[in-house]
Amino acid sequence: MKKLLFVFLCLSLTGCWNYRELNEYAIVTGMAVDYQDNQYIVSFLIANGNKSEESETKTSLLSGHGTTIYEAIKDISLASPKELYISHLSVIILSEETAKRGINNLLDFLLRDPQSHQNFYLLMAKDTKASNILSILSPLADYPSQNITSNVSNSSKLQGKISDASFNQFMEKYLETGFEPIMNSIIIVGDIEKGQTPDSQDKIEQDAYTKLDSLALFKGDQFVGWSNQKESIGIDLVLGEIGTMYFNVPCEEGYAVSVSNDYDVKYEVLSNRLKIKAKALGSLREVSCHIDLESEKEIQKLEKKAEEQLREYMVQAIGKAKEYGTDIFGFGSLYYKKFPNQYRSIRDWNEFFKNYPIEIEVNFQYTSKGTLEQSLEREES
Amino acid sequence: MTNREKIKTIKQELGDSADIVEREVNDTLSYLYLESVSSDDKISDFLLKSITKLKDIESTLSLLQKEIYNSHIEVLEDLNDCYYYLASGYTCLFLNHEKRYLVIETKMKLDRGISESTSEPLIRGPKDSFTENHAINLGLIRKRIKDPKLRIMEQKVGRRTNSKVSVLYIEGIAKKENVQKIQESISKIDIDGVFDTGYLRDFLESQGKSFFPHMISTERPDLSCQSLLDGKIIVMVENSPYVLIMPAILADFFKTSEDYYQSPVSSTFSRVLKVIAFFVTIMTPALYIALMTFNQEMIPDQLLISLATQRSEVPFPTFLEVIIFVILFEILREADIKSPSASGASMSIVGALILGDAAVAAGIVSPFVVIVVAITSICELVFTDMDFINAIRQWRLLFIFSTIFIGIIGIVVAGLILIIQLASLEPLNTPYLLPFSPFNLSGLKDSIVLFPANARMNRPNYLTNNQKRGKKT
Numbered sequence: 001m002k003k004l005l006f007v008f009l010c011l012s013l014t015g016c017w018n019y020r021e022l023n024e025y026a027i028v029t030g031m032a033v034d035y036q037d038n039q040y041i042v043s044f045l046i047a048n049g050n051k052s053e054e055s056e057t058k059t060s061l062l063s064g065h066g067t068t069i070y071e072a073i074k075d076i077s078l079a080s081p082k083e084l085y086i087s088h089l090s091v092i093i094l095s096e097e098t099a100k101r102g103i104n105n106l107l108d109f110l111l112r113d114p115q116s117h118q119n120f121y122l123l124m125a126k127d128t129k130a131s132n133i134l135s136i137l138s139p140l141a142d143y144p145s146q147n148i149t150s151n152v153s154n155s156s157k158l159q160g161k162i163s164d165a166s167f168n169q170f171m172e173k174y175l176e177t178g179f180e181p182i183m184n185s186i187i188i189v190g191d192i193e194k195g196q197t198p199d200s201q202d203k204i205e206q207d208a209y210t211k212l213d214s215l216a217l218f219k220g221d222q223f224v225g226w227s228n229q230k231e232s233i234g235i236d237l238v239l240g241e242i243g244t245m246y247f248n249v250p251c252e253e254g255y256a257v258s259v260s261n262d263y264d265v266k267y268e269v270l271s272n273r274l275k276i277k278a279k280a281l282g283s284l285r286e287v288s289c290h291i292d293l294e295s296e297k298e299i300q301k302l303e304k305k306a307e308e309q310l311r312e313y314m315v316q317a318i319g320k321a322k323e324y325g326t327d328i329f330g331f332g333s334l335y336y337k338k339f340p341n342q343y344r345s346i347r348d349w350n351e352f353f354k355n356y357p358i359e360i361e362v363n364f365q366y367t368s369k370g371t372l373e374q375s376l377e378r379e380e381s
Numbered sequence: 382m383t384n385r386e387k388i389k390t391i392k393q394e395l396g397d398s399a400d401i402v403e404r405e406v407n408d409t410l411s412y413l414y415l416e417s418v419s420s421d422d423k424i425s426d427f428l429l430k431s432i433t434k435l436k437d438i439e440s441t442l443s444l445l446q447k448e449i450y451n452s453h454i455e456v457l458e459d460l461n462d463c464y465y466y467l468a469s470g471y472t473c474l475f476l477n478h479e480k481r482y483l484v485i486e487t488k489m490k491l492d493r494g495i496s497e498s499t500s501e502p503l504i505r506g507p508k509d510s511f512t513e514n515h516a517i518n519l520g521l522i523r524k525r526i527k528d529p530k531l532r533i534m535e536q537k538v539g540r541r542t543n544s545k546v547s548v549l550y551i552e553g554i555a556k557k558e559n560v561q562k563i564q565e566s567i568s569k570i571d572i573d574g575v576f577d578t579g580y581l582r583d584f585l586e587s588q589g590k591s592f593f594p595h596m597i598s599t600e601r602p603d604l605s606c607q608s609l610l611d612g613k614i615i616v617m618v619e620n621s622p623y624v625l626i627m628p629a630i631l632a633d634f635f636k637t638s639e640d641y642y643q644s645p646v647s648s649t650f651s652r653v654l655k656v657i658a659f660f661v662t663i664m665t666p667a668l669y670i671a672l673m674t675f676n677q678e679m680i681p682d683q684l685l686i687s688l689a690t691q692r693s694e695v696p697f698p699t700f701l702e703v704i705i706f707v708i709l710f711e712i713l714r715e716a717d718i719k720s721p722s723a724s725g726a727s728m729s730i731v732g733a734l735i736l737g738d739a740a741v742a743a744g745i746v747s748p749f750v751v752i753v754v755a756i757t758s759i760c761e762l763v764f765t766d767m768d769f770i771n772a773i774r775q776w777r778l779l780f781i782f783s784t785i786f787i788g789i790i791g792i793v794v795a796g797l798i799l800i801i802q803l804a805s806l807e808p809l810n811t812p813y814l815l816p817f818s819p820f821n822l823s824g825l826k827d828s829i830v831l832f833p834a835n836a837r838m839n840r841p842n843y844l845t846n847n848q849k850r851g852k853k854t
Contacts, residue, residue, distance in 0.1 A: 007794070019675060019786075020677070021673070021692075022692045087678035088682050088685055
């Protein structure tokens with residue numbers, strides 16, 4: 001009995017450490033960081049968990065400003081009747097200005113904060129303020145900011161243009177020697193002002209919605225420039241971070257849309273150049289030209305063209321990276337592992353990378369033509 | 382002593398009780414019985430018919446013993462012994478000027494007969510259950526185990542009730558030291574009365590006080606016989622339809638007699654379900670409190686938001702909400718058991734509609750708490766042993782109280798105490814966590830996973846020294 005009393009006292013004398021009712025929390029699901037007039041403007045998307053009349057969860061966007069990220073967050077809490085709770089943060093949107101200044105302080109805060117969970121997505125807002133992205137609500141999402149997170153995770157699996165842009169992935173590249181990070185971007189399509197009203201959600205055609213866009217190139221913690229759609233595909237191809245991707249292969253008067261679902265890339269690092277050997281298996285999805293798909297020769301011709309196309313994407317991507325002088329492919333890391341002494345003698349890898357010759361070899365093969373054996377135009381004739 | 386004197390003494394001792402019936406048959410013979418426990422029909426058929434034929438002079442004790450049509454006749458000398466027999470439904474037959482007298486069995490049938498088990502129903506298997514009649518109970522065992530080695534050791538317990546307490550075991554299978562230990566503990570019992578096996582529980586628990594029972598109590602004869610064959614020992618009390626099976630370990634409470642009638646696969650499945658239910662019913666409310674008030678980061682995003690939405694209208698702290706509802710449910714259950722079946726319908730309406738639905742609508746509790754308590758109580762119902770269920774209920778509250786203060790760490794602390802407690806129990810020198818701790822292969826074949834009967838040719842060796850099944854001893 002005495003023992004039991006001891007145990008009970010041990011438990012009860014903790015004073016309910018860390019006790020917090022769910023009602024006392026404002027659950028932050030999204031965060032946007034803007035930079036304006038030498039101040040950070042941080043916005044929190046809060047699922048405030050109050051029942052509205054339609055018994056749907058209401059959301060609200062609160063903003064605060066300060067010279068540091070933490071100060072801005074504390075500024076928000078002045079406006080919030082509940083304690084801000086960022087453990088369930090699922091997406092962070094950065095504006096261009098913020099990213100250009102460098103996000104070292106933000107990354108430090110996110111890693112240092114005991115509440116932070118670190119399994120969120122980092123995204124850049126293109127052509128708009130970061131807070132605008134969070135204010136566009138999607139009727140398809142179950143809870144605020146879910147539209148963005150599930151969009152990224154789905155798209156990164158099914159598209160070549162989107163990288164799996166989790167915070168951890170970003171940090172991994174950021175901290176690795178000879179590797180520079182990339183980030184997905186998001187844009188708003190439509191009228192921002194109208195899209196922010198809840199009425200917009202009820203319409204069949206929304207006034208505004210968010211959409212994933214091309215990749216942002218970073219050098220260290222600083223944003224240096226955008227890639228275009230083709231370069232985005234190229235970046236993912238070189239990185240080998242591709243599950244399923246599609247690309248248009250030009251043929252005669254139309255295109256043969258091909259999908260690659262088995263992609264593998266190997267690098268061969270030499271002291272004076274680097275060889276990329278990519279191997280892909282794919283299938284046809286949409287053919288609009290007049291070719292004989294039953295002839296092996298034609299298919300081989302098409303494969304050659306597809307290889308050409310893939311190679312083109314990669315060349316463009318590498319060109320872009322060289323232009324900005326940022327090694328987003330991690331060649332430096334490979335070089336460092338192979339030739340550590342030589343790597344150390346190179347003062348600035350990114351400068352070296354600009355003039356580092358890269359050879360690309362692509363091997364593409366069709367494994368299936370889909371459920372149609374012949375092109376439709378040929379079937380008709 | 383003349384018959385009159387004897388009868389007078391008895392009547393005096395019984396304080397002229399209203400149910401005494403006496404009659405002088407002739408000059409030599411008189412009899413006396415208590416009509417409340419004796420059957421008039423039996424007396425007239427099996428006693429009167431035979432003695433009225435006799436002539437006075439012929440009536441000697443040995444002749445009477447021969448002539449009376451009754452198999453239960455005993456010759457007593459001490460007049461003080463007759464009270465036990467009178468209360469048991471015997472009729473005393475006195476002879477003039479003869480010190481010795483006869484007691485003849487004329488019991489009235491005062492039990493309800495063998496009926497179906499109400500507290501441990503099975504789908505497949507025998508339907509009979511123990512009754513309040515000691516002889517019938519013994520018979521239910523005896524007719525199943527025709528082994529001559531079945532031992533029934535009877536003792537009387539209770540200063541005033543003088544109830545029969547029988548210890549049953551199979552000689553050669555059950556461990557002798559265990560039988561002795563139980564018999565010793567029973568003989569040491571010195572109380573006024575024993576009405577149910579529940580009275581013996583506290584005296585038979587060998588060591589330490591714990592919430593978890595050291596014995597199974599069951600009203601199923603088939604389960605009792607299965608246990609006897611494994612080497613367990615049964616304690617039976619007169620007037621109690623429940624018998625005690627000793628020793629019991631934790632794994633025994635996950636078994637039913639039905640397990641052996643079904644295929645081993647489905648029995649294993651139902652045992653696994655019970656193990657899950659065991660943990661769920663003990664921990665769910667505690668886990669809910671821990672997640673809601675300390676470790677919100679462990680809840681998935683979408684669930685957290687919907688939980689927060691549900692909670693937003695509830696003015697009480699989460700733990701109070703849970704405790705209110707758990708206690709309300711316990712009261713409801715208590716009321717449901719105690720109430721006559723006629724008011725059962727209104728009880729369920731009040732319980733289900735008012736407590737569940739209206740309380741949520743009024744914002745007193747959140748819907749999730751209703752789910753938590755519902756899951757908890759449903760999982761509790763898979764167990765049949767009342768003592769075991771009570772242990773679960775007590776531990777559940779313990780888990781709740783420890784999480785209120787430190788969240789999920791509280792569950793870990795309470796879990797550790799639970800494991801330590803279970804591991805330290807040793808009913809009749811049998812570790813409670815067998816066959817897992819200490820590891821025991823022969824016990825493992827019939828624990829959570831039930832092996833087919835032909836793979837279980839050995840009895841669990843912690844219960845017996847004679848392991849081989851199927852060989853006569």
